[in-house]
Amino acid sequence: MSATSPTVVYVPRDSAARSVGADEVADRIALAAAERHRDVRIVRNGSRGLLWLEPMVEVVTAGGRVAYGPVTPDDAESLVDVGMLDGADNELSLGVTDEIEWLRSQQRLMFRRVGVIDPLSLEEYEANGGGAGLRRALAMSPAEVVTEVIDSGLRGRGGAGFPAGVKWRTALDTDADVKYVCCNADEGDSGTFADRMLMEGDPFTLVEGMLICGYAVGATHGFVYVRSEYPDAIATLNSAIEILYARGWLGEHVLGSDAEFDLTVRVGAGAYICGEETSMLESLEGRRGEIRVKPPIPAIRGLFGRPTVVNNVLTLGSVPAILAGSAAAYAEHGVDRSLGTQVFQLAGNIARGGVVETSFGITLGELVLGYGGGTRTGRPVRAVQVGGPLGAYLPADRFDLPMAYESFAAAGAMVGHGGIVVFDDSVDMAQQARFAMEFCAEESCGKCTPCRVGAVRGVEVIDRIVADVDRDLNLVLLGDLCEVMTEGSLCAMGGLTPMPVRSALEHFPEDFSRGPALVRPVAPAEGGPR
Amino acid sequence: MSLLKEPDYGTPARAGEASVQVEVDGRCVMVPEGTSVMRAAALAGIDIPKLCATDSLEAFGSCRMCLVEVDGGRGTPASCTTPVASGMVVRTGTPKLEKLRRSTMELYMSDHPLDCITGSGSGRCDLHDLADRVGLYHMRYGQQGVNHLHEEPDSSNPYFDFDQTKCIVCSRCVRACSEIQGTFALTISGRGFDSSVAAGANETFMESECVSCGACVQACPTDALQERTIVELGMPTRTVLTTCAYCGVGCSFKAELKGDDVVRMVPHKDGGANEGHSCVKGRFAFGYANHPDRVLKPLVRESIADEWREAEWDEAIGLVARRMREIQAEHGRGSIGGITSSRCTNEEVYVVQKMVRAAFGNNNVDTCARVCHSPTGYGLKQTFGTSAGTQDFKSVDQADVIVVIGANPTDGHPVFASRMKRRLRAGATLIVVDPRRIDLVRTPHVEAAYHLQLAPGTNVAVVNAFAHVAVTEELFAADFVAERCEGFEEWAEFIARPENSPEAVEAITGVPADQLRAAARLYATGPNSAIYYGLGVTEHSQGSTMVMGMANLAMATGNVGREGVGVSPLRGQNNVQGSCDMGSFPHELPGYRHVSDDTVRGQFEELWGTTILSEPGLRIPNMFDAALDGTFKALYVQGEDIAQSDPNITHVHAALAAMDLVVVQDLFLNETSKFAHVLLPATSFLEKDGTFTNAERRINRVRPVVGPKTGKHEWEIVCDIAQAMGYDMHYDSTSQIMDEIAATTPTFAGVSFNLLDEVGSVQWPCNETAPLGTPTMHVDGFVRGKGLFVETPYVPTKERSTRRFPLILTTGRILSQYNVGAQTRRTANVAWHPEDILEIHPHDAEDRGIEDGDQVTLASRVGETVLRAKIADRMPVGVVYTTFHHPVTGANVVTTEHSDWATNCPEYKVTAVQVGLRRSMHASREVAEQVPTALLSD
């Protein structure tokens, strides 16, 4: 390194990294370097997504960025001493970052800049391909942009998988004085964190996606609805928005064009149900987060009664890459009608947790065993839950299942938001089924009866089954309950709750009939007044 | 009739232009586009099970009982929230659906008292009915789980209880409170299984913003919200359709009875004025009809110093007839007269004016409308040609700009206010012209674009400035004016004068010119602009001028003659319109025809077999003056407490005391009866048989629930007196009276009880050209031919604030009380408004050392009273406000003799007063006891 330019050291600012000491690591490296009169510039980047290696420190060397991890604060001084700032090898050394197989084998389209750049440097953003999608979109007509998104095959990444472009076209075709784009960042599914990582690691990508969407459908105002549990994401987004206003990306003339777009961050209040799009709209309007009936669909009558595109962070985040390249190029990824890439999130009892952005079609086993490396406890994987707390539990013998909307639906499961939670063989699947009902009871908005009352009864019935009280009768009752919740609920909350219950019953029936003595004690059903 | 169950189509009707054909369970039905599958099925005669859906509320989709299957469609959509599509084939009763319904019902029943049908319940509980219908005979969950079966009921409201154990959280009450009533007092608190109906911020119903309109009770599908009378009296067994006797909205009600007891009053969905909605008065405050204070036998006495003595009808009637004739013999034909009541039926009013004109042989008949809406009659007749409002209530649904002048609909006309608020929530713009910041200025989801807080008494200056802007900024409807009106050029020249500009009148009205100008532009450019007004317009020295000023403005901007526009008076009492229609004014025969019109007079003379004087008779205030002059000696008063309600009460009392005979026909002894020699007991609306005409000219049937508790209908009393006076006046029934009205009055030509029974109600004119009535007037041309522009110079009232009386008192009413309170004070409505309150601005209070809740004196140059002060910044500085519902207030002790120049409607709305801190408890009690119980009429 020349003596005149400082050594650049990347220490992630992602809250996952911060939660394991990244801030202190950064401080300690700076201190150690200063004490040794080494000129360093510490850049706080997003996380590369190898969460078991966080805090993962990278040093820029002539041979590329070299990674070290997991680095503890106490490691900082010795690492500097053993030449980390020059890219030297040591026990924490992971080699050149770009050559780490776990990363190299992914197809990072949306996440290409996450962990690479300073999330709030617009220069680095643009230097790494950011903004190209928006500039190309602005040169097209809105209808052409919509067509491009339709042709890309992009489907909603929030869980429902509805074709994004079709939604956009409906909003484009609906006349109104005002239209809105709402980004659903109320990421509440268990085992999911990709929204947060994008917002913290590359917020400009999300904003660019919303800008493209706004331009395409004629919306002039956007909202990002972020859950309050994501303070870092909220702060980063707000900083990004401030920068983009100052730099003419947001406001009256987007990048000097005639397009106008304002963007506001709104903070949710901790209700899982507000991740459902119509509840989110109610909440954005200042009301109780409760499901709205559809029709009318939000694309026709959404926020404040105006046409509104509601898309997930990962859906909108996919858009810049699609527009920067081409619909056809994007659609080359994936299988069947599951096109493009998905950001899978590996969590739970897993050896190597993190984000894997890759084309649809990769098998569940490749993710869990390949990328994930099996369980963290080292015991055999017994079950994985895909798609959040309302997703199905799948046994290890279904690891051949390709990650795609179609194949999962056929297996009575769902890809959802791409979260995968792994359990080893100590799991009690009856308790997991009970948890699904309990979760629904806790998070139900209370509007429709199958969900409001059904979830509570579901817990009670499972308790009776486990306690061997009229087991056969209660198994029938549980089946009827699952049926009415699935078919009769107003939204996916109640409608999907039976999915984990039924899959647990289907794949792990033995856990429901071990008898009361063999399972851990269950509290008797609560009776009387609450 | 047995108990009337109205059909419930589940979701509201849609006014889609295109028709769509769908097939439901093999039956084809054509419905407007946008109709729900549930409603389409109901129209095809298929009743899909439902709990959260009812056709007065928008679909909600929460109960999940109404699921259906659609051929070619996925899943089991809720029929209430699924709109029809052309060619759709719907199945409502497949085995799959039946099982889902049973399963959902089973969940409901796991948290619902299984015995609610047999306990205190009404048997109305739709849940149990539906459980039977879907075949749920065994509930497998048991009730050992978590539940709400031990929640305590909320019994804070005097009329209904909320029993949460029976609540199924369908939100119908919450939605009714929001969508129908527009109060937003109810909400669902908590979420998931903890979701529960809550009033306000988890308050009791009484502590909350709840206005006790009853919409929630009406909407509740179980017994969770239920009238207390159901528990006390049991389920009603029969229904009588009738009309509320409170305000001028004229709501239709189903009186539901068990035997002869009214169990409850339920608003009628087919009611033209209210379409199923109600307010706390009509819905609940009917108990006065059975109040022990009711006088049920005639009372007589020689002198007002004597005690009353009960008499038989024959004696009382004979006495009245004999004394009337004696007085006439001694003092002349014109020495007696009568006053009709705007609370009585058209038929009762008609016979009183007929008695005066035919049996008394003079035109000394007037009505209590004199003191409220007589300027409306005068002003609209001069300009449009008809003494009535131009619109029906529904018209407001089409209005883009709504101007409310001198009216407080949320308190005075609550059911119409709810409709107006619904329109405002849907996007219409509101302009309020009122000295006081009425609730409508800012209420949940409604906010006035402009509140022009004018000085009391300056209405005409404001309306002139509106018109000035329309004319000088060329925002007037040139084509409309040219085609349909006359006198525009002269008027436009007048109104364009600089003294009528917003800038010039700012000093007079206190309304900032830029605001007034902006509001005027808004009105002028509508496109549909509608004016609604009340007694804040009429009860002024320029009341009639203001009515004409509003008519000018509406004509100039083309806002007359179609839906969504017009000039609409909000009438105070139930039959103000009708009592005026019936010829109650001394100068007019029925149908607003001047007594000097030989043809009209000739027609009545022939039919009545008598001669009618061609000169006008005395108005009410003229009667009092004449009494003090000694030329007027006897008065027949039908249902109006003039000794309370008329202004400058000392003067009124002196006049009454000077008469030889005062006959009062009323439900109760009252202030006027203190001066009376004969009290003829009257009937409540539950006993009456006839019609009321509401503020939208709608003639509604009033049907008796029971026979007259007094043994005699009021029209019979009047006929008997006429008969005893030697004039042959007889009807076999009230329908004969209406037939006579129809035969003599062109605007009523088509009206008959048969027609009303058939179609529910009609709005006059109802005749050959409009056999089913006329919702909107002046559609193709004005009734007077061309609409007439009348110059309306602003003339300040002579009532001025002075050094001694520096404040201006203005008046209004409150939701739970009605008028002089004779009825509502005899019900549990007193729970809301135990006393009248003087509202005073903080600055004015500070100047006088008055604190919130202090007893204060209120004095004008004619009198003084005492009441409690409330410091309220809704009042402008220099203006105080009170209501007049409670006798001890004695507000008319302070009101003056000033009146509308054209009609002598009293200037109740402007009285110069002084307010001071009451000196001692002793003093206040003395004053309260001494002042007569004087209250305002409207």
Place this chain on the structure above:
Amino acid sequence: MDTPSVVRLANDIADQFSHRPEPAAVEAVADHVRKFWDPRMREQLMALARDGHVDLQPLALRAARQLQ
């Protein structure tokens, strides 16, 4: 003795028409009285006008005299 009511009432009417030129103003006031007043009040007003009651404003006075 107080001013008779008819004087106040007639003056109120006259105030509303005083913006009009005569003789239209006089006729308007007289016409209003003819249409809406009981004969005994009219006569009282005419009598007061004959005596030239001091409180009658000029227009009211002229109108009352026209009623003769």
